[in-house]
Amino acid sequence: MTASLSTVAAGTVDFSDEQLADLRMLFRGPLIGPGDASYDEIRVVENLAIDRRPGLIIRCSGIADVIDGVNLAREHGLQLAVRGGGHHVAGHGTVDGGLVLDLRDMNGVWVASANRTVRAQGGATWGQVDREAQIFGLAVPGGVVSTTGVGGLTLGGGIGWLHRKWGLSCDNLLAARIVLASGELVTASDDENTDLFWAIRGGGGNFGVVVDFTLRAREIGPEVAxxxxxxxxxxxxxxxxxxxxxxxxxxxxxxxxxxxxxxxxxxxxxxxxxxxxxxxxxxxxxxxxxxxxxxxxxxxxxxxxxxxxxxxxxxxxxxxxxxxxxxxxxxxxxxxxxxxxxxxxxxxxxxxxxxxxxxxxxxxxxxxxxxxxxxxxxxxxxxxxxxxxxxxxxxxxxxxxxxxxxxxxxxxxxxxxxxxxxxxxxxxxxxSGDAGTDERVLQQQYGGNLDRLRAIKSQYDPGNLFRVNNNIKPA
Ligand SMILES: Cc1cc2nc3c(=O)[nH]c(=O)nc-3n(C[C@H](O)[C@H](O)[C@H](O)COP(=O)(O)OP(=O)(O)OC[C@H]3O[C@@H](n4cnc5c(N)ncnc54)[C@H](O)[C@@H]3O)c2cc1C
Incomplete structure (x- = not known):
């Protein structure tokens, strides 16, 4: 990332036309700002009570866009929101004035029916997963609404129609590839970065941008009781x-x-x-x-x-x-x-x-x-x-x-x-409709896990770049 850019008020995007032109050359996915015709349509999230105006929205096309987007936000001190399905009721998928990494175009889903796994990109929805998995008589425990993002729901837990039999969505996560605040791409699983793997199963978007999830699929359907x-x-x-x-x-x-x-x-x-x-x-x-x-x-x-x-x-x-x-x-x-x-x-x-x-x-x-x-x-x-x-x-x-x-x-x-x-x-x-950053709210969800989450946050995101979420501050 070599473009030389400036920002005004803390965390707010303020790029010149020339700077934006440089960025449009760098990214494969489209960049949408307040001057673009599609801006008002693209910036909307599921909850209509959330009416935020990001400084710039990057519709990421792949891992390279995510890495450069994370680097752009970190190097220029921009407020960063990561948007999966855009469903969080507190509007965690968007931010006023800052940069949104919009993952909606990263919605590929690949089913390995022989070993019953599903790989879903970070912006896929549960409806997209169900479409691909059900053709093989498989499903991953997800939520109850098909338009919700796999990203936010899995990282936050995931309660749906299958959890009593097969657990939360995060319990069915086998591995995730994550772009960290440093811009590095790592894998978290039972074998690699095990602390990070523990943290992303419930800890939300605090630790990086998940570019793809590998999930355990189960045999069910198409017809069910x-x-x-x-x-x-x-x-x-x-x-x-x-x-x-x-x-x-x-x-x-x-x-x-x-x-x-x-x-x-x-x-x-x-x-x-x-x-x-x-x-x-x-x-x-x-x-x-x-x-x-x-x-x-x-x-x-x-x-x-x-x-x-x-x-x-x-x-x-x-x-x-x-x-x-x-x-x-x-x-x-x-x-x-x-x-x-x-x-x-x-x-x-x-x-x-x-x-x-x-x-x-x-x-x-x-x-x-x-x-x-x-x-x-x-x-x-x-x-x-x-x-x-x-x-x-x-x-x-x-x-x-x-x-x-x-x-x-x-x-x-x-x-x-x-x-x-x-x-x-x-x-x-x-x-939760609230930003959820206060101690009482975090305690309600994480209880005794909060200290370990803070320690892991310090290791992977010491500058708290990923803070537009139910934020776990570094220790
Ligand atoms: C209509 C509706 C129905 C719902 N139904 C259920 C349900 O049945 N069960 C349930 O458990 N929950 C449900 N939820 C809640 C849901 O789990 C959360 O709203 C979840 O955050 C939605 O994820 P998203 O990707 O759509 O949201 P977003 O608003 O895009 O993201 C939410 C948070 O997750 C982060 N995030 C999203 N994708 C990624 C990624 N790839 N990498 C890193 N961070 C990411 C974002 O940065 C943000 O902090 C529902 C919500 C709505 C609005």
């Missing part, structure tokens, strides 16, 4: 305890979640659920469809549903993308809390909360955790404590910017109120 059933929200008070009991005895093959949401008043939806507040029961069996059908049918036959969507989404891929519309085009603010026990009192609290949601697009989401996730010790990966049986996620969302403050304040008050519940635990930082 699954269900998605919509009940009237009011019946959640009665159904949730039944759902919990069933979830706890269903075995590790079944990952399930209960949700409260409101469906739009759209003619495209079946009449019984148009414009309705709903309690949703969803479950998936990670194994042979025939074997799993019996237990899944028990989830399906709880109560008297308004509408049963199960037969419309028969495949793993359809299920993985089935929840995408719940969270699109929203101004969002989320908070979460682990629950060691889903007590009757906790369920009554959650139901009451759900019935007072400030906006129909706000989602209350209760996944079961446990199973293979809990079988990994808290200090085995950076992720931290995995002992909770359930999680409460309050996904505040509204399409209307005018009501966003009200939604955000309601989420904050709700999570504070939830702290009194028996069994209340820490938070999942991937579901």
């Amino acid at each position: 699954l269900t998605v059933v919509f009940h009237d929200a009011a019946s959640g008070a009665e159904l949730m305890p039944q759902w919990r009991d069933l979830a706890l005895r269903a075995g590790d093959e079944v990952t399930t979640r209960a949700m409260y949401w409101s469906l739009p008043a759209s003619d495209a939806l079946p009449p019984p659920v148009q414009g309705k507040e709903v309690f949703i029961v969803a479950a998936l069996y990670a194994g042979d469809k025939e074997e799993g059908q019996g237990i899944i049918d028990e989830f399906r036959s709880l109560g008297s549903p308004l509408f049963d969507m199960t037969d419309y989404i028969p495949t793993f891929r359809a299920f993985q993308a089935g929840f995408d519309p719940l969270v699109e085009n929203l101004h969002s603010y989320w908070k979460s809390m682990y629950l060691h026990d889903l007590t009757d009192d906790a369920m009554a609290f959650i139901h009451q909360l759900a019935m007072s949601r400030p906006d129909p697009s706000t989602l209350i989401h209760v996944p079961i955790i446990g199973g293979a996730t809990a079988a990994v010790a808290a200090d085995q990966t950076a992720f931290g404590d995995r002992s909770a049986a359930f999680m409460l996620s309050i996904d505040g969302g509204t399409p209307d910017p005018a009501t966003f403050d009200e939604v955000r304040d309601w989420v904050r008050a709700s999570i504070e109120a939830a702290r009194r519940l028996d069994g209340a635990g820490g938070a999942y930082l991937a579901f």
Whole structure:
């Protein structure tokens, strides 16, 4: 990287036209700045409440672009954001005034079906992984929305539809190639840079830019035993305890979640659920469809549903993308809390909360955790404590910017109120609308792992170049 460049206010990009022309020659991927026609389209992240104006966006085409981008940021003291799928609700994939390394064009996925591994580039989404892996009857434990990035989700943990059987996404990480703050490309795995490998399994984007992930794939699909059933929200008070009991005895093959949401008043939806507040029961069996059908049918036959969507989404891929519309085009603010026990009192609290949601697009989401996730010790990966049986996620969302403050304040008050519940635990930082740099928040996720994370951060990123994230400062 030889270009001679200058910056103004700390961390802010301020390149002359000539300097930008030099940079455009250097990088293979396009460079997009505030003067470019596509700037407003490219700078948008998933959460519409995040409206940041980066000084420059580099659409990286490959490892060389990532290395030169990291060097550019370090040498010129630029604020640096790394964008994978752009889904982090706190907007960690972008930064005001600084440099964004946008990995979206690095979305290649290669499946080695014989040894059941998947290699995904740092900007791939779960939908892209599912497309390539499912053709071979394979899947990697990912999230519940197909447009979320493999990058941020895997580095932050990764809770989805397969975690009770096969663990978090980060538990299925075999190796990652990472561009460090120094610009060096290294591999982290059980054999190489083992401290770094420990840190990136839960420690987020703090340690470098992952250019590709090698992940363990599992045999599942294309057809699976699954269900998605919509009940009237009011019946959640009665159904949730039944759902919990069933979830706890269903075995590790079944990952399930209960949700409260409101469906739009759209003619495209079946009449019984148009414009309705709903309690949703969803479950998936990670194994042979025939074997799993019996237990899944028990989830399906709880109560008297308004509408049963199960037969419309028969495949793993359809299920993985089935929840995408719940969270699109929203101004969002989320908070979460682990629950060691889903007590009757906790369920009554959650139901009451759900019935007072400030906006129909706000989602209350209760996944079961446990199973293979809990079988990994808290200090085995950076992720931290995995002992909770359930999680409460309050996904505040509204399409209307005018009501966003009200939604955000309601989420904050709700999570504070939830702290009194028996069994209340820490938070999942991937579901946090705050920047998450304060000690209490980091402790909630990492607990006893925080000191080791700081020491590893000091070794790999002593200048804290990678700080637009749930930031772990160097020791
Ligand atoms: C609609 C929606 C659904 C979600 N569903 C789930 C779910 O089911 N399960 C779950 O566990 N989480 C879920 N999440 C949370 C998700 O795990 C985090 O938002 C995650 O950070 C998203 O990753 P991303 O790459 O899309 O995000 P980005 O905003 O692009 O990145 C998030 C962070 O990861 C870093 N990062 C991303 N890619 C790389 C890379 N290649 N190398 C280094 N750093 C990188 C970024 O720098 C940033 O700090 C969901 C979020 C949304 C908005």
